Amino acid sequence: MSLCVLGTNSVMAQGGDQILDGIGETGLISRYIFKGDANDWSRNNLHGTIKGSDFKFVEDSLFGNVLSLTGKSEVFISIPGEAVTGEESLSITGWIYLRSAKSGQLFFDFGKDSQSHFFAAPAGTREKEGYQAQIITKSDKYVAGSPAVGVNKWNHLAIVINVASKTLSTYLNGVLVSEAKDAAVELEQLFDNNTGENNKLYIGKSLTSDNAFLNAKLHDFRIYRIPLTERQIARIVNIALKKEEPTVRRRVEPDRNLPVFPVTTPQLYNQFLTSVPDIQVETEVGNLPRLPRNVKGVYSKKAAGPDVRVLWPAPMDNNQVLTPGTYTITGRVAGSEIQPKAIVTVKEAEVHTTPKRTLEAFNLDQVVLNTDLHNHDTKFIENRNKFLTGLANTNPDNFLYMFRNAFGQEQPEGAKPLGGWDSQQTKLRGHGTGHYLTALAQAYASTGYDASLQANFADKMEYMVNTLYALSQMSGKPKTAGGDHVSDPAVVPAGPGKQGYDSDLNAEGIRTDYWNWGTGFISAYPPDQFIMLEKGATYGGSAAQIWAPYYTLHKIMAGLMDIYEISGNEKALEIVKGMGNWVHARLSQVPKETLISMWNRYIAGEYGGMNDAMARLYRLTSEPRFLEAAKLFDNIRVFYGDAGHSHGLAKNVDLFRSLHANMHIPQVIGALEIYRDSDAPEYYQIADNFWNMITNDYMYSIGGVAGARNPNNAECFTAQPATLYENGFAAGGQNETCATYNMLKLTSGLFLFDQRAEYMDYYERGLYNHILASVAETTPANTYHVPLRPGSVKQFGNANMSGFTCCNGTALESSTKLQNSIYFKSADNSALYVNLYVPSTLKWTDRNVTVTQTTAYPNEDNTRLTIKGKGRFDINVRVPHWATKGFFVKINGKDKKVDAVPGSYLTISRKWKNGDTVELRMPFKFYLEPVMDQQNIASLFYGPVLLAAQETDPRTEWRKVTLDAEDISKSISGDAAQLEFKIDSIVFKPFYETYGRHSVYLDVTLK
Ligand SMILES: [Zn+2]
Secondary structure (H helix, E strand, O other): OOOOEOOHHHHOOOOHHHHHHHOOHHHEEEEEOOOOOOOEOOOOOOOOEEEOOOEEEEEEOOOEEEEEEEOOOOOEEEEOHHHHOOOOOEEEEEEEEEOOOOOOOOOEEEEEEOOEEEEEEOOOOOOOOOEEEEEEOOOOEEEEEEOOOOOOOEEEEEEEEEOOOOEEEEEEOOEEEEEEOOOOOOHHHOOOOOOHHHOEEEEOOOOOOOOOOOEEEEEEEEEEOOOOOHHHHHHHHHHHOOOOOOOOOEOOOOOOOOOOOOOOOOOHHHHHEEEOOOEEEEEEOOOOOOOOOEEOOEEOOOOOOOOEEOEOOOOOOOHHHOOOEEEEEEOEOOOOOOOOEEEEEEEOOOOOOOOOOOEEEOOHHHEEEOOOOOOOOOHHHHHHHHHHHHHHOOOHHHHHHHHHHHOOOOOOOOOOOOEEOOOOOOOOOOHHHHHHHHHHHHHHHHOOOOHHHHHHHHHHHHHHHHHHHHHHHHOOOOOOOOOOOOOOHHHOOOOOOOOOOOOOOOOOOOOOOHHHOOOOOOOOOOOHHHHHHHOOOOEOOOOOOEOOHHHHHHHHHHHHHHHHHHHOOHHHHHHHHHHHHHHHHHHOOOOHHHHHHHHOOOOOOOOOOHHHHHHHHHHHHOOHHHHHHHHHOOOHHHHHOOOOOOOOHHHOOOOOOOOEHHHHHHHHHHHHHHHHHHOOHHHHHHHHHHHHHHHHHOOOOOOOOOOOOOOOOOOEOOOOOOOHHHHOOOOOOOOOHHHHHHHHHHHHHHHHHOOOHHHHHHHHHHHHHHHHHHEOOOOOOEEOOOOOOOOEOOOEEOOOOOEEOHHHHHHHHHOOOOOOOOEEEEOOOOEEEEOOOOOEEEEEHHHOEEEEEEEOOOOOOEEEEEEEOOEEEEEEEEEOOOOOOOOEEEEOOEEEOOOOOOOEEEEEEEEEOOOOEEEEEOOOOEEEEEEOOEEEEEEEEEOOEEEEEEOOOOOOOOEEEEEOOOOHHHHOEEEOOOOEEEEOOEEEEEHHHOOOOEEOOEEEEEO
16 A cells, blocks of 8 residues: 655645545534534534433543443433434444343334334344344344354444445444445435424434343444445554554545446546647746636537646646646646647746726615516515525524623523534534624515515614624623723633633633623623634634634624624614724734734634625724734735745635635635725735635636545535545545535626626526535525435435534525625616526615616526616626627617627626616526536536426435437427426426425547
8 A cells, every 4th residue: 555645735734623534524413423422523503412310431441431331121322313313324333342242133123113223233133143233114134143242341333324336234343344235225214304303313222112221332333425346444443443644645546436437437528539729828037827627629520619628737836837838738638639738938037006996885675586487486586585584583692692691691591502502512602693693684685575574684684783893892890890800802811710711611710800801802602612723723622622713703703793884873884993903902913924824724723704894894994003913814825825925816826725615715805805995916926816716726617626535525615726526526425515605795796897708607507506505405505515316315404593513504694685796886886787587676775776676597598678767877788608609688678789708797887767667688608617627527507506406315416318419409408488497307407496306517439
């Protein structure tokens, strides 16, 4: 076995609990180490309960403190039933030291009841000898059996249900010992997917009453949502036995459980490609050239093939461009021998101007979503209403619970703590509240059409702000007049009776001495996590570790500023200023090297958009220290390469490969905000270069950008750019929905500076095919990851807004501002931009003009703008990149001859009269969006809409389709108005209308 360490960048700052044993944390549901309790050591708070009294924790020579069950009746562990709701596959692992060979003892038994369950018996059942796992459904039974495990020694058991490959496998000490094939089971046959209450998850007890209880010691019991491979299981075993080093990551082939294609097999249109002419590119000293990813090719029989995707090498420094001259870069084309060349001329650096922000978005209350041309609710209205109804029914006291808890205050009657990542012991608590503040502000602004709903949100906003204000005013001031207190944020002492700082948030352990916290402090936990981050704390579950304090703070500050900007609530701004001062007071004393280390510390240093929030606070207050504080959040390594600012994003060098996607996207949004407020051009270059790389080299067809199989964390960018097939399509999740939320924010932000249509083309892609597609059919439940492997299914959570993950949080924001980028205007009010074709009414109050957009888009390919009011202004309409079959304009019913280029904006200048109409028609066409490094794997689009194959069963192989090489539409039948199509007998529907199993990517053959 050859062992070579990955590039330093891949190893950097990622390890420990999050890549536990080489498996990304998104694959882990829960973990019970049984060191003194049955707490869940994952971030999901699925704490177990030990039932009965006849158990103890004992010292063990191999594993230290372990749980010992005695075999007495009704002594077992119960795990919360929601641990398994909505999962795709399951793996259960753990160490067991059996003291008795008695049959009928169960390692675990999970299910609805004795008719529908899944269990493992290490010493046999009453009916059958040997170590075995069984799946029992109402109609079937699957058994994987092997000889019984030995007693009076530690054994590692792993049991894997792989739904896609229809296998039930058992492992003993890292080795596969039995496998049942054709186990055609869906987990919803075993578990209630809607509510955890109906699922019984027992360790050491059977769902069938006559079985024996476990007489054994237990250690490190884990539940995964992914089907673990034999190699992964062996690694868990070896690391536990210290036969493998957990911290050194070894170069191993990524898990190849996706089909592998021979390199010589032609891929899609590349089979007709004969050559790709060299291209000439210019750049300036220091800046890596921006190479076009798509280049004109020469095709054999099919004269007009698509532009050719070229895979260029992507260096991690700028050594090639340090002096003027020319050099040649050789690229490759997937599935082809052709090696295109780019001749790069490096010129002396010149001073450039970067664009000014010349456009503005409209306020949310200036744009109202309408029903479509046929009076039907659009998907936009449906999703918005699910969230507005849910939000209106929330109790604000639940969202304030952990804030009051942190300040040691009584809870008002009826207040219930939130679950998920806002529960008592969770170090991210308060993050959901931050999103809630933003959602309330946006919901308030968006419901001018319903006075009682709007009043509901106004009341909630005010109550939230008043309570948070009162708490923030207590920080750093004496509890009673003349009492002790510490007002300086830079010298906050350790909690009373504590030796140092810790992140203990248990009811018994949390410090509540707010008078020592420095003035202005507000959070749903004490200041310790912020201080521990400065002192080097990493992300993890122990009291010496932290989650992401500044991430949480960003949500709270952004939410309060949203309320201030939308409703004018001055107290909201006062709270933010107080906390902004607190942050400035602390961070301005931290050495630069420490800051660099903090912001590169995986998850612990994830700060959301703190730089965005602080720069915005400067914009709202004109107090320079807030801009200074914003710059203290510079991610120097990613932005500038090193402390000397040698390269990095500012010089078009990609150092963010393999890093956590959603940790870094908001940092770049912050860079753009700092540019807006300070004019420093490097911040613009950072945002512009980042957007170009991320959409070209890391994007899936739905607009999502994370999902790395290699490195082993699905929330990361792939290990190398433009290798989605080789390194992406992670099984543990991909396309974190937050990341797309943030990409849309960055994209519209960039468009306000530079009106490149590709920005809003991306916006349309991500909005329709990820954000709209991320919400459940009838409730506001929503997705975390959106899986795109064959036959996947979306998982929706948080239907009743009671327990938030990060993505449940951003979903509150996304669905309360769906109208925010349909229209923009020039800052001088001389031009209107129509970016999206969504039924809506715009009140352009500065010009006393109303524009009503009437359409059934995307079920129809046309839209009409009706103008009320008058005056001379430009209307710029987006000609989508896919509109290659023409773009037709009628003004007041008469054809207007236009020269519309796909992927641009068309300007219509006119002195508008009251009642003028503009009709636009852009015939849709079918087209494929291939994976850059495996082009036969592609998504099918119709206009802006991604069409997903509707699957009935789980799959391990991509769905194969054969399409006409000259015109793929010849192979597709169906109803365009319903957006329902067929290829052969397979039904395709918009991904945003897909709630069952789907294939977003297909294996396409052209004939
Ligand atoms: Zn998220």
